[in-house]
Amino acid sequence: MNPHSVIVSVLALACSLNLPSGVCGVQDNDAASAGSLSVPAIKKTIKQLAPLHHELGEPTEGQWLAHHQEPGQTFAQYLRIRPNVLTRQRYKLYVQPIGTFSKKQEELIKLSAEFLSIYYNCPVKTLEAKDESEIPDSAQRNHPTWGDHQLLTSYILEQVLAPDLPADAFATIAFTSSDLWPGEGWNFVFGYASFRDRVGVWSLSRFGDPEGGVDAFRQCLLRTIKVATHETGHMFSIQHCTKYECNMQGSNSLPESDRQPLHLCPECHAKVIHATGANPLNRYDQLIQFCQQHELLTELKFLQQARLTLER
Numbered sequence: 001m002n003p004h005s006v007i008v009s010v011l012a013l014a015c016s017l018n019l020p021s022g023v024c025g026v027q028d029n030d031a032a033s034a035g036s037l038s039v040p041a042i043k044k045t046i047k048q049l050a051p052l053h054h055e056l057g058e059p060t061e062g063q064w065l066a067h068h069q070e071p072g073q074t075f076a077q078y079l080r081i082r083p084n085v086l087t088r089q090r091y092k093l094y095v096q097p098i099g100t101f102s103k104k105q106e107e108l109i110k111l112s113a114e115f116l117s118i119y120y121n122c123p124v125k126t127l128e129a130k131d132e133s134e135i136p137d138s139a140q141r142n143h144p145t146w147g148d149h150q151l152l153t154s155y156i157l158e159q160v161l162a163p164d165l166p167a168d169a170f171a172t173i174a175f176t177s178s179d180l181w182p183g184e185g186w187n188f189v190f191g192y193a194s195f196r197d198r199v200g201v202w203s204l205s206r207f208g209d210p211e212g213g214v215d216a217f218r219q220c221l222l223r224t225i226k227v228a229t230h231e232t233g234h235m236f237s238i239q240h241c242t243k244y245e246c247n248m249q250g251s252n253s254l255p256e257s258d259r260q261p262l263h264l265c266p267e268c269h270a271k272v273i274h275a276t277g278a279n280p281l282n283r284y285d286q287l288i289q290f291c292q293q294h295e296l297l298t299e300l301k302f303l304q305q306a307r308l309t310l311e312r
């Protein structure tokens with residue numbers, strides 16, 4: 001199953017802050033606000049960080065790039081397309097839970113919101129959960145073979161999220177506890193997003209059992225924040241990465257996604273720094289703190305190396 005093939009791009013983020021501008025890297029349209037890095041300074045980070053990263057080899061059968069011809073996107077190419085960036089008008093990410101969640105699932109959503117706010121340097125606000133009863137029977141089903149309860153992605157995007165998109169939203173991302181399907185001919189999707197409408201929805205139902213102990217919860221957390229940040233990256237106009245091992249690589253399956261890192265390659269990191277106005281060292285500090293707190297040790301090791309490299 002392909003979690004991305006129908007994902008156009010989108011998303012939202014948030015950091016419990018409620019800042020009107022400036023403090024969290026808000027940009028005035030394309031012009032970076034005071035304190036954020038210039039394009040030449042961002043380009044310098046690409047050169048500094050490159051030695052830490054592994055370039056991709058030839059894709060093997062079953063991997064995303066074996067089945068999708070994608071051109072990739074350098075930082076220079078990204079700048080030329082006038083990407084979506086945080087602005088003074090649209091600077092906040094909203095998280096919308098839909099359905100009922102266990103305590104552990106609620107924790108996953110809370111931590112995902114926190115992580116998104118760090119990763120994309122912007123306020124994230126988690127909205128009050130909506131009840132699945134708001135979704136009509138015509139937009140719900142039980143899978144004809146497996147029996148899994150599923151919600152129709154297009155209804156959620158077009159009828160639930162888009163009409164209520166707040167004026168200051170860069171995007172809204174919804175999490176559901178039910179599985180998702182995008183329409184006839186599909187079994188399921190992990191998530192679906194609309195770049196045009198700046199809304200997206202992701203299901204927690206296929207990321208493992210967060211009640212299954214400490215290690216299982218950690219795996220669910222890593223999967224959830226990985227997909228949330230990847231899809232939000234698309235909303236910032238970041239295309240799939242074809243050069244390095246990177247969170248913005250396309251993925252054909254959960255095992256393939258599991259092998260990909262949570263961090264960004266130097267080119268995609270530069271795009272995020274540009275789009276969000278984040279200070280790279282401050283951003284790394286916060287990511288390191290999060291990964292320490294939640295024992296995401298592989299990521300922690302990389303982030304510590306990257307921070308040291310940029311500090312030199």
Ligand SMILES: [Zn+2]
Binds near residue numbers: 007230231234240251
């Ligand atoms: Zn993608």
Ligand SMILES: [Zn+2]
Binds near residue numbers: 246
């Ligand atoms: Zn990349």
